[in-house]
Amino acid sequence: MSATTAGGGMPGAGAADEPYRPSARRLAREAHRRRRARRAGLVAAASTAITGTALYLAVVESPGWPRFRETFLNADYARQALPRVLDGLWTNLQLMTVCGALILVLGLVLALLRTLRGPAFLPVRLLATAYVDFFLGLPMIICLLIMITGVPALRLTGVTTDPLLLGGAALVLTYSAYVSEVFRAGIQSVHPGQRAAARSLGLTHAQAMRYVVLPQAVRRVVPPLLNNLVSLQKDTGLVSIGGVIDAVYAAKIITAQTFNYTPYLVAALVFIALTVPLTRFTDWVTARTEGRRHQGGAV
Amino acid sequence: MTPLDPTRPVLELQEVRKAYGPHLVLHSVDLVVPAHSVTVLIGASGSGKSTLLRCANLLEEVDDGAILLDGEEITDPETDQDAVRRRIGVVFQQYNLFPHMTVLENVTLAPRRVHRLSRSDAEARAGELLHRLGLGDRAGDYPDRLSGGQQQRVAIARALATDPRLLLLDEITAALDPELVGEVLAVVRDLKEQGMTMVVSTHEMDFAREVADQVCFLDAGTVLERGTPEQVLGDPQHERTRRFLHRVTGRGRFTAR
Structure with a gap:
């Protein structure tokens, strides 16, 4: 990381006129956040699928299920x-x-x-x-x-x-x-x-x-x-x-x-x-x- | 962590940019805060002083650029934000004391729950701090029993209780009655004597002249002018700085119509 910082005593550098372009640092940070969001999405999907399957099996395999289905569903x-x-x-x-x-x-x-x-x-x-x-x-x-x-x-x-x-x-x-x-x-x-x-x-x-x-x-x-x-x-x-x-x-x-x-x-x-x-x-x-x-x- | 290098700045901002929607609040701000120095931020309301301090404490996420604490980038998305905040003390304009806790409980909360000090150690240290800030006899009171100046000193004690590396003070006298301003600023003066690294935003120009090692004039989200108090407050180079100083120090302050 280069020392791009202005030291003391320097009168303000008015860079206000140039159009803003995101720096490499910002782009890398955003890419990192996107990767993390994708990973979070995958984890959420997997854990939901596992929980859902487990619940489904627990209900359907329970002994009273056929009678329950007939009476209530x-x-x-x-x-x-x-x-x-x-x-x-x-x-x-x-x-x-x-x-x-x-x-x-x-x-x-x-x-x-x-x-x-x-x-x-x-x-x-x-x-x-x-x-x-x-x-x-x-x-x-x-x-x-x-x-x-x-x-x-x-x-x-x-x-x-x-x-x-x-x-x-x-x-x-x-x-x-x-x-x-x-x-x-x-x-x-x-x-x-x-x-x-x-x-x-x-x-x-x-x-x-x-x-x-x-x-x-x-x-x-x-x-x-x-x-x-x-x-x-x-x-x-x-x-x-x-x-x-x-x-x-x-x-x-x-x-x-x-x-x-x-x-x-x-x-x-x-x-x-x-x-x-x-x-x-x-x-x-x-x-x-x-x-x-x-x-x-x-x- | 790398060993402490005495020449390395405690806080460093590199081209920090922050916008709220279409409103650009910080526009490529650079800042270096060396150890044991006091940086004072001046500028009109809305010039970005508070946002700069909130970004430094990671209460706001920067859009671009980087902030370094002791040479480590803290704006990296992988940073443990709580660990960073543990090393920075903040005092807010509105004190933000916890109203349901006594003064002592306010000051010992972080040492006990975050830093895992024993109750007796935390209370001994808090008692010492409160004593130093002239609040030794108020430890058992609830914040609403105290004056604004006392509350703000409690807030400073609370921020100091965790031995922060850096102290951020955001217009800490702006909500106080004029006769209470002095007691709070005296505390800050003492902290400077003891070598605390601080970034302070304030409208008290005499105080800025007295404690600052570096003064930065913020205008529309940029540091328009920076230097020693003599340079910025005594001999400003920019027309906008001159106009601002005239407004807050000259007659302008009392005929604010």
Whole structure:
């Protein structure tokens, strides 16, 4: 390596005008990195192939495999179940969309009620806190049973007995408590200096919330909210306990007639096919938020 | 490792180039930092000072050129980057102390976990260092109990605790209140007395004049002018250097409108 370095005292050598050509050193370094990447690719492929083969053999060679395949992986039943499961899934998707919107609004309102200051708002704060505490602790299944079977037993006039609506209401009640906690954490994570700066400008509590705190808080809680959405999507399947014909119940009907469990697996795969893209989307959103906050670097 | 040659520079940059996308931050930068010398980097914000220091510590990957530490190329892709970083101490503008650890735990973390010193040895050495930096009575405090100047001195103690070969100081007084700047710069002055090799980026021109063996003026990613403090700060050859110095030392500093 030649001593190409300029010593002290030399006024700057303005080489800025020549077009840049990568040096031999850079080219060698890049070639080396490419070689290393190729080697890494080969190692990854080989180890994946070996692991895959080992898993395949372990499953196929296990003693119960033929019976399992017949009971859970029957192609005829799968073909029979898929259209009906997909029909049912439409119910799940509608439920998720409508409930999701209501949950966001109710959750945000609950979180905001708990931020209200001043003695006059004490009952409001207490009620919101009690609501959240109650529904955070209440098991989803009990909430559903009370709504779907308990409410019709009251024979209230003007109140629906439709298990779909009542089940949806149970989802909204429970999930809005979860979501309000997420929003509240987001609001609290905004630095108090932000609120101080906003109030110093003369903004009211509500204006400071609306224009300064909430925009920052909401952006921060998008990833955990999406996690809640994934979880809600699965829990829409629980309304089937009230006899709503959704994807789960459609599978159950076929299984009850045939004693073959393939329809359950079909329903499971359909749900997974929905959640996987949503989870990847959440990862992507999280990475994007992180990336904006992070300065680049090699570590 | 080759035996230490007293004339060989501790750090050497050869035609280092670094771009972020279309934005060229370092443009063929050469630099030689001899042992026991202090190199001060000056230049406007965005002139590449911080990037140069981050490249030297391998926090950024250079696009072209090479960086040598004690004559060994550390930008070689086969280099053990952790081993290189073990030999270099860094102090950041924003201190970056670990808020969940006490001062003593901050300083003893690397000696214990990286260099495998026993707890008692690490703590004895850390206590000595903290004492030397005037922080002997703050060892049990958490960083948020300290002033900015004290936090930055803890950060220096943390960087020194592993006996680095080279110390990189990236605008270490830029986030401090003016009355706290002096205590931090005094520490750096002491380190120079003890022969520590340092590369320092700063906007404190009086301090640069006092401690620098070599001053480099960075402008748009190149070292536009370099030399002794008398040459660069006292008798700058380039118009851009003169304008920069006028801005930061003259009236310009106080009428920054």
